[in-house]
Amino acid sequence: MATCLRAIPLRKTCLSWVSNQITRQICCSTQHMQGSVHENVKQEESIVIPRRKKRDSLAVLRALASTVGKDHTAMPYEFHDDPFLLPTNAIQRKIYFLSAESGRKTAQYVLNSYPEVFTAMNQDEPKIDCLYPKLDGYIIADVCEEGLMERVDNRDVKAAMQMYDKIIEEEKELSLNTCNALLDLLCFYGGQEAPREFKDTSKVTAEKNEDLDENEDDEGDEKPPPKPRSGREARMAARFSKRLVWNDGNYADKVFHGMLDRNADSYCSMIRGMVKYNASAKAFELYNEMQDKHMKVSVEAYNSLIQGALDIRESYTEKWKLMELLLKQMKVEGVKPNLETFNIVLNAQKRMGGIGRKLSLQTVSEMVALGIEPSLGTYAHLIAIFYKPTLPPNDMLYDIMDEVDGKHFTIHDSADMRFFLDAMSVCERLRDLDLAHRVNNLLNTGENYKLLGNQVMKAAFYSKLFSLICQLDTPENIMKFYKEYIPSNLVPSAYCILDLLHAVEMYSMLDRLPNLWRDTQEFGHRYRQQLIDQFLYLMAKDTQSAELQEKFAEVALDIVDAVNESARRRDQLQWSSTSLGHVVILCLRAKNIDRAWDVMQIYPTKHKVPSTEVIDMFLNACIKVQDANKALGLVQVIVRCGLTTYPAYVEKIKSSFPLSREELERLEDIIKNEALYA
Numbered sequence: 131m132a133t134c135l136r137a138i139p140l141r142k143t144c145l146s147w148v149s150n151q152i153t154r155q156i157c158c159s160t161q162h163m164q165g166s167v168h169e170n171v172k173q174e175e176s177i178v179i180p181r182r183k184k185r186d187s188l189a190v191l192r193a194l195a196s197t198v199g200k201d202h203t204a205m206p207y208e209f210h211d212d213p214f215l216l217p218t219n220a221i222q223r224k225i226y227f228l229s230a231e232s233g234r235k236t237a238q239y240v241l242n243s244y245p246e247v248f249t250a251m252n253q254d255e256p257k258i259d260c261l262y263p264k265l266d267g268y269i270i271a272d273v274c275e276e277g278l279m280e281r282v283d284n285r286d287v288k289a290a291m292q293m294y295d296k297i298i299e300e301e302k303e304l305s306l307n308t309c310n311a312l313l314d315l316l317c318f319y320g321g322q323e324a325p326r327e328f329k330d331t332s333k334v335t336a337e338k339n340e341d342l343d344e345n346e347d348d349e350g351d352e353k354p355p356p357k358p359r360s361g362r363e364a365r366m367a368a369r370f371s372k373r374l375v376w377n378d379g380n381y382a383d384k385v386f387h388g389m390l391d392r393n394a395d396s397y398c399s400m401i402r403g404m405v406k407y408n409a410s411a412k413a414f415e416l417y418n419e420m421q422d423k424h425m426k427v428s429v430e431a432y433n434s435l436i437q438g439a440l441d442i443r444e445s446y447t448e449k450w451k452l453m454e455l456l457l458k459q460m461k462v463e464g465v466k467p468n469l470e471t472f473n474i475v476l477n478a479q480k481r482m483g484g485i486g487r488k489l490s491l492q493t494v495s496e497m498v499a500l501g502i503e504p505s506l507g508t509y510a511h512l513i514a515i516f517y518k519p520t521l522p523p524n525d526m527l528y529d530i531m532d533e534v535d536g537k538h539f540t541i542h543d544s545a546d547m548r549f550f551l552d553a554m555s556v557c558e559r560l561r562d563l564d565l566a567h568r569v570n571n572l573l574n575t576g577e578n579y580k581l582l583g584n585q586v587m588k589a590a591f592y593s594k595l596f597s598l599i600c601q602l603d604t605p606e607n608i609m610k611f612y613k614e615y616i617p618s619n620l621v622p623s624a625y626c627i628l629d630l631l632h633a634v635e636m637y638s639m640l641d642r643l644p645n646l647w648r649d650t651q652e653f654g655h656r657y658r659q660q661l662i663d664q665f666l667y668l669m670a671k672d673t674q675s676a677e678l679q680e681k682f683a684e685v686a687l688d689i690v691d692a693v694n695e696s697a698r699r700r701d702q703l704q705w706s707s708t709s710l711g712h713v714v715i716l717c718l719r720a721k722n723i724d725r726a727w728d729v730m731q732i733y734p735t736k737h738k739v740p741s742t743e744v745i746d747m748f749l750n751a752c753i754k755v756q757d758a759n760k761a762l763g764l765v766q767v768i769v770r771c772g773l774t775t776y777p778a779y780v781e782k783i784k785s786s787f788p789l790s791r792e793e794l795e796r797l798e799d800i801i802k803n804e805a806l807y808a
Contacts, residue, residue: 200574202614219654220621223585273297275308282311287323290315291381298388310395313385317403321380376409394420398431410438429465432456436474446482450489453478469505472497473543476511490515506581507545509534513552517559527556531568538576547583554594563602566595592620600629605637617653624658631664635671643669644681647688657696662689663709670712673719683720686713690729705736711744718751726751727760734770742775749779758787766800776801 209216209226217223241248245263264284270277273296281290290312297304319325386392386400397420404413417435420427427435436453443449453475460467475493479486490512497504509530516526530553539546550573557566573579573591582588592615599611612630616622622630627650634642647665655661666689669682690713696703710732717726730748733740745768752761761783768776780797783789789797 202618205618218617218621218652220589220623221654223621227585273300273302275302275304278304279308279311282308282315285315285324287315287319287381294385306389306391306393306396309385309389310393310399313382313389313396313399316380316382316385317399317406320374320376320403320407321382321384322377374407376404376407376412394425394427397425398428401427401431402434405434405438408441410441413438414442426463427460427465429460429468429471432460432465432467433470433474436471436478440478440481446485449478450482450485467500467502469502469508469542472502473505473507473511473545476508476515477545480511480514487515505542505546506534506539506549507543510545510549510552513549513556517552517556523560527553527560527565531565531572534572535568536575537572539578539581541581546581547587550582551587551591554591558594558598561598561602563598566598570595589620589623593623593626596620596622596626597629600626600633605633605639608633608637609639609642616649621653624655624661627653627655627661628664631661631668635668640668640672640674641678644685647685656692657699657701657703659703662692662703663706665689666709666712666716670715679716679719683716683722683725686716687725689713705732705738707733707738707740710736710738711741714740714744715747718747723748723751723755723757723760727763730764730767733767739771739773740767745779749782753786756787758783758789758793761787762793762796762800765797769800769803 205216208230209223215226217226241263248263268277268280268284268289270280273293275297278290278293278297281293294304294312382400382403386396389396397416401413401416404410404416413435417427417431436456439452439456440449443452457467457475460471472493476490479490479493482489494504494508494512497508512526512530516524541547550569553569554566557563557569573582582591596611596615599608603611608630620626627646630646634640634646643665650656650658650661650665666686669685673679674682693703693705710729713729714726717723717729726748730740732738745764748764749761752758752764765776765779765783768779780801783797787793
């Protein structure tokens with residue numbers, strides 16, 4: 131091998147070694163350049179981690195829900211139950227809600243009556259304290275400040291006052307914060323005990339029985355029965371019986387006057403409680419006392435005082451002067467008004483007529499200048515101010531919609547629930563369909579539908595929208611709305627169905643009448659007189675195809691059954707001559723002369739008179755099928771109804787039928803008995 135190595139030429143070996151070195155250097159430089167390029171790219175494409183965003187426990191569910199569209203044909207989530215129990219009309223929906231609420235109340239009553247049964251096994255995770263029964267005992271039984279706070283946190287007014295009295299008797303000191311917490315609880319309930327959620331009906335029944343026994347013993351002291359109240363008197367009495375009242379010397383007054391040291395929070399709690407329970411004059415006395423002591427009033431207390439200003443002044447001018455004085459005092463004290471402040475002011479301006487309309491625009495301008503975002507309740511107050519029955523139309527709602535289009539709203543005020551219904555009422559008054567669609571689109575933006583209100587307000591909103599669509603929209607959009615929103619969002623009333631039937635007549639959509647009649651029965655309007663008459667009128671209006679005429683005849687005969695069934699109801703359906711004629715015509719067009727004859731016999735029994743058109747059409751049908759028996763019966767119906775035109779029909783029958791001797795005698799008997807029916 132050494133000989134072989136020595137045989138390799140030296141020059142060739144050196145050249146090979148140099149070539150390898152050059153190639154190695156070139157590769158290393160290329161790799162170095164590529165590595166530097168990759169490093170630059172990595173530096174340019176570096177990932178920036180955003181700041182951590184705080185999310186609540188429902189964030190994932192909201193994200194998942196945003197990926198699913200709204201199913202308009204599905205029933206509302208309140209009704210998700212056994213399909214057999216799903217309500218199909220407005221009355222059933224009301225019964226459903228009442229039953230569900232009764233079930234919840236009953237469950238809560240059982241839970242509070244037997245708490246030991248449900249607290250024996252506590253394995254819920256996470257535990258929801260508000261669903262557990264309230265225990266009668268307390269952890270802290272000693273007479274101390276901590277025991278008082280435990281009862282305050284449990285909102286037990288009676289137990290808290292018992293503990294407070296014991297602390298005062300033992301001359302123990304209470305901190306100012308504890309006294310203020312107790313005062314907040316007492317002012318919330320008007321200085322009285324908290325209302326009981328469930329009443330012991332057995333005690334009430336026993337008391338009633340005792341009263342009855344006493345009345346039976348006192349037979350000599352008979353009192354005349356009270357006079358029944360009219361509807362207005364009953365409503366006024368119910369209204370004042372539910373009016374909240376602040377009684378002098380209640381628990382709140384006792385605690386407040388027993389406090390040796392009072393701060394601004396103590397006064398503000400009393401002011402808010404007094405205004406809530408209609409003692410505005412006393413609230414202003416405390417406010418004046420705070421001004422004398424140079425105490426700063428909270429914005430919540432000022433809101434209550436502005437609301438109470440309506441009760442202690444009579445004229446609109448005096449009310450506004452007092453409210454303006456309070457607003458100026460807020461500015462002097464550096465108390466920034468909030469959304470509730472302006473909503474209370476706008477609510478007061480609704481009752482001030484023309485003065486309120488001028489001031490409301492200034493109020494909204496001031497609100498925007500302070501950077502406060504209006505709520506739907508703010509716009510609801512503006513609608514109530516500018517759209518009154520005595521005022522001409524204006525553009526306020528158009529300006530409001532330009533401002534709120536596409537925005538997401540959450541509830542801030544109880545008036546927020548009034549916006550959509552009031553806005554749709556204005557659209558109905560202006561007869562502006564485009565504006566109504568804008569309001570509906572705003573309702574379906576995000577979670578704004580939660581601000582539509584209860585079921586009554588929801589039904590009123592969609593009823594007004596549906597009425598506008600039926601009157602002003604195209605037939606395609608009418609049926610599209612009907613398919614998407616009924617009955618999931620709206621169980622139409624009889625008036626809504628009448629509007630739909632007028633649209634069906636206007637756009638000649640008569641082929642939809644059989645399906646609409648089926649839906650009408652499901653909505654609980656089978657026994658509505660006005661709807662039945664309208665259905666019969668539309669079906670008998672024009673001649674349709676043979677297939678459609680058979681469907682119309684089925685609907686007409688179903689209506690006949692409905693009228694017969696209504697005899698057992700309080701609101702019985704009544705036949706008119708026109709409706710009976712429509713049923714006869716529909717049966718004849720469907721070539722069902724037997725059922726047409728059954729309906730013809732109803733005329734004399736209901737003391738109705740058939741029209742000439744109905745008589746001629748029925749007689750022609752009898753001639754076509756050569757049914758002389760029904761033709762003679764028709765003459766008898768005409769005679770019994772008292773029509774004097776029967777001779778013409780007698781002659782026509784004689785010329786159109788080969789009458790037998792018996793049939794001629796029967797015809798003569800009918801004519802002879804004409805005097806009996808005259």
